[in-house]
Amino acid sequence: GAGVSQSPSNKVTEKGKDVELRCDPISGHTALYWYRQSLGQGLEFLIYFQGNSAPDKSGLPSDRFSAERTGGSVSTLTIQRTQQEDSAVYLCASSPYSLASGETQYFGPGTRLLVL
Amino acid sequence: GIQVEQSPPDLILQEGANSTLRCNFSDSVNNLQWFHQNPWGQLINLFYIPSGTKQNGRLSATTVATERYSLLYISSSQTTDSGVYFCAVDPGTYKYIFGTGTRLKVLA
Numbered sequence: 001g002a003g004v005s006q007s008p009s010n011k012v013t014e015k016g017k018d019v020e021l022r023c024d025p026i027s028g029h030t031a032l033y034w035y036r037q038s039l040g041q042g043l044e045f046l047i048y049f050q051g052n053s054a055p056d057k058s059g060l061p062s063d064r065f066s067a068e069r070t071g072g073s074v075s076t077l078t079i080q081r082t083q084q085e086d087s088a089v090y091l092c093a094s095s096p097y098s099l100a101s102g103e104t105q106y107f108g109p110g111t112r113l114l115v116l
Numbered sequence: 117g118i119q120v121e122q123s124p125p126d127l128i129l130q131e132g133a134n135s136t137l138r139c140n141f142s143d144s145v146n147n148l149q150w151f152h153q154n155p156w157g158q159l160i161n162l163f164y165i166p167s168g169t170k171q172n173g174r175l176s177a178t179t180v181a182t183e184r185y186s187l188l189y190i191s192s193s194q195t196t197d198s199g200v201y202f203c204a205v206d207p208g209t210y211k212y213i214f215g216t217g218t219r220l221k222v223l224a
């Protein structure tokens with residue numbers, strides 16, 4: 001079956017513009033995760049969705065970041081007024097049930113964002 | 117907040133060698149996972165292991181929750197094992213805290 005897909009695969013934007021990143025999880029997966037990986041750096045957890053709800057949004061780096069999930073499926077991560085420090089690879093993953101159940105997460109290929 | 121430390125930061129092995137990667141965490145956790153990121157950036161979830169021992173082929177992991185550490189064992193390493201290994205813990209706050217990773221290079 002289809003895996004996790006993300007779009008766009010690459011995005012170059014100018015400082016101050018808004019960007020929207022999309023994640024299509026594996027069909028039927030209830031849990032969805034967003035991560036960020038800056039160039040040559042480690043992984044940073046951003047937000048977790050259980051269905052359409054995010055129990056804790058404190059992992060988002062600033063109030064310029066927002067995320068939503070609709071219909072228990074597609075999720076969008078929006079960055080407003082982008083800054084150069086937002087340049088990174090944004091990764092999405094999904095799993096069948098929940099974060100707490102510790103099941104395998106399946107990762108998408110990521111969106112490479114470059115803010116000039 | 118909880119601190120997650122991994123060691124060693126870098127490791128070079130000859131193909132066929134065994135290795136042990138360590139993850140220390142500073143507080144109790146609800147769960148712990150190990151991930152592998154290959155040199156092309158693809159991430160794979162290796163183990164969910166809040167306690168005890170699990171094995172999957174040449175890889176195995178052990179977490180001693182009372183002593184706040186986890187170990188990832190790689191036996192008979194292959195070049196395809198190269199990449200970065202991350203551990204991540206869930207302290208029960210609906211988020212994962214990642215370690216800084218161990219970068220492994222396996223030489224043919």
